[in-house]
Amino acid sequence: MKRVAVLTSGGDAPGMNAALRAVVRTAIYYGIEVIGVKRGYSGLIKSDFIPLGIGSVADIIHRGGTILRTARCEEFFHREGREKAVRNMVSAGIEGLVAIGGDGTFRGAVELEKLGMPVVGIPGTIDNDIPCTQWTIGFDTAVNTVVDAINKIRDTATSHERVFVIEVMGRKAGFIALAAGLAGGAESIIIPEKPFEVGDVITKIMRGQNRGKLHSIILVAEGVSGALEISKKIHEAAGLDTRVTILGHIQRGGSPTAWDRILASRMGAEAVKQLIQGERKKMIGIKGDAIKSYDIEWALSQTHEINMQDYHLSAILSI
Numbered sequence: 001m002k003r004v005a006v007l008t009s010g011g012d013a014p015g016m017n018a019a020l021r022a023v024v025r026t027a028i029y030y031g032i033e034v035i036g037v038k039r040g041y042s043g044l045i046k047s048d049f050i051p052l053g054i055g056s057v058a059d060i061i062h063r064g065g066t067i068l069r070t071a072r073c074e075e076f077f078h079r080e081g082r083e084k085a086v087r088n089m090v091s092a093g094i095e096g097l098v099a100i101g102g103d104g105t106f107r108g109a110v111e112l113e114k115l116g117m118p119v120v121g122i123p124g125t126i127d128n129d130i131p132c133t134q135w136t137i138g139f140d141t142a143v144n145t146v147v148d149a150i151n152k153i154r155d156t157a158t159s160h161e162r163v164f165v166i167e168v169m170g171r172k173a174g175f176i177a178l179a180a181g182l183a184g185g186a187e188s189i190i191i192p193e194k195p196f197e198v199g200d201v202i203t204k205i206m207r208g209q210n211r212g213k214l215h216s217i218i219l220v221a222e223g224v225s226g227a228l229e230i231s232k233k234i235h236e237a238a239g240l241d242t243r244v245t246i247l248g249h250i251q252r253g254g255s256p257t258a259w260d261r262i263l264a265s266r267m268g269a270e271a272v273k274q275l276i277q278g279e280r281k282k283m284i285g286i287k288g289d290a291i292k293s294y295d296i297e298w299a300l301s302q303t304h305e306i307n308m309q310d311y312h313l314s315a316i317l318s319i
C-alpha cells in the first residue's frame with residue numbers, strides 16, 4: 001500500500017484533528033503517503049485533495065473542529081456520486097480511505113467499499129451513539145463542556161433559588177445528558193431512552209425544596225422535548241420560578257480533553273494498521289482499554305445501549 005486518503009465527515013467533534021494527526025503520522029511511519037480530502041465525501045466527488053506531510057498536522061492536537069473541514073453531501077447518497085468519488089480516488093493513486101465521522105459517515109463508507117475501495121471508519125461524534133465502541137472521539141470533551149456550564153448555572157441557581165432546565169445535544173440518544181447529569185449532580189435527567197412524567201420531575205423538586213434545597217438542575221436531551229416546554233409545564237403545574245438554558249453548539253467546540261486526544265491517537269494509528277493488513281470494511285472501537293476493530297456493516301446492525309445503572313444511580317444520589 002503506497003497511498004491512503006483521510007477525511008472528516010458529518011458533524012464535527014473535538015479530537016478529530018488529533019485523529020488526523022495520528023493517521024498521517026502513523027502512515028508516514030510505515031512509508032505510506034497520505035492525501036487529505038476536504039469537506040468529507042463532497043471532497044471525494046470534487047477531487048478536493050491535498051497531500052498531508054508530517055508538518056501538515058503539526059500544532060493541531062489541541063484544536064477543536066477539523067482542519068480538513070467537514071460537510072454533509074447529498075450527492076454521495078446516489079450511486080453516480082459514489083462512482084465518481086471512486087474514479088477520482090483511483091486516478092489519484094489512492095488505495096484505501098480512513099473516514100472519521102458518525103454513523104452516517106460509516107454508512108457512506110460501506111457503500112464506497114461495495115465499489116471496490118477499502119475503508120476504515122473512526123467514530124468521531126460528540127453523541128457517543130455508535131455501536132461497538134464505549135467511547136467516540138469528542139464525547140468526553142462535550143460532557144466536560146456541559147459539566148462546566150452546569151457548575152456555573154448552579155451558582156446563579158442557588159443564589160436565586162431557582163429551577164434551571166438545561167437542554168443538551170442528543171437527538172436520538174441521551175449519552176451526553178446522562179454522563180453530564182451524573183457528573184454535574186443534576187436533580188433530574190430526561191433522556192430519550194426512558195419515558196418520563198413532568199409530575200415526577202416536579203415531585204422531586206418539591207421534595208428537595210421541602211428539605212431546604214436551594215436550587216434544582218434538570219438536564220434534558222434535545223431529542224425528548226424542548227427545555228422551554230418542560231420549563232413551562234413545571235411553572236404552570238407548581239408555580240416554580242424556572243429558567244431555561246439551551247447550550248447548543250458550544251458543546252461541539254473547544255480544545256479536546258486529554259482522553260479524547262488519547263482515544264483519537266490510538267484509533268487513528270489502528271485505522272492505518274487495519275488498511276495495511278488488507279482489511280476492507282472495518283470500524284475502530286474501544287472496549288475497556290483495548291482498541292478493537294469490527295466489520296462496519298455488522299457494527300451498524302448492533303446498538304450502543306445507554307448505561308441504565310448510571311441513570312438509576314443518578315436518581316439515588318440526587319434525592
Ligand code: ADP
Nearest residue numbers: 010011072073076077101102103104105107108
Ligand atoms: P454523521 O457521520 O455525523 O452521522 P451524517 O449522517 O450527516 O453525519 O452523514 C454524513 C454523510 O455521509 C452524509 O452527508 C452522506 O454524504 C453520507 N451518508 C450518510 N448515509 C449514507 C448512506 N446511507 N449512503 C451513502 N452515503 C451516506
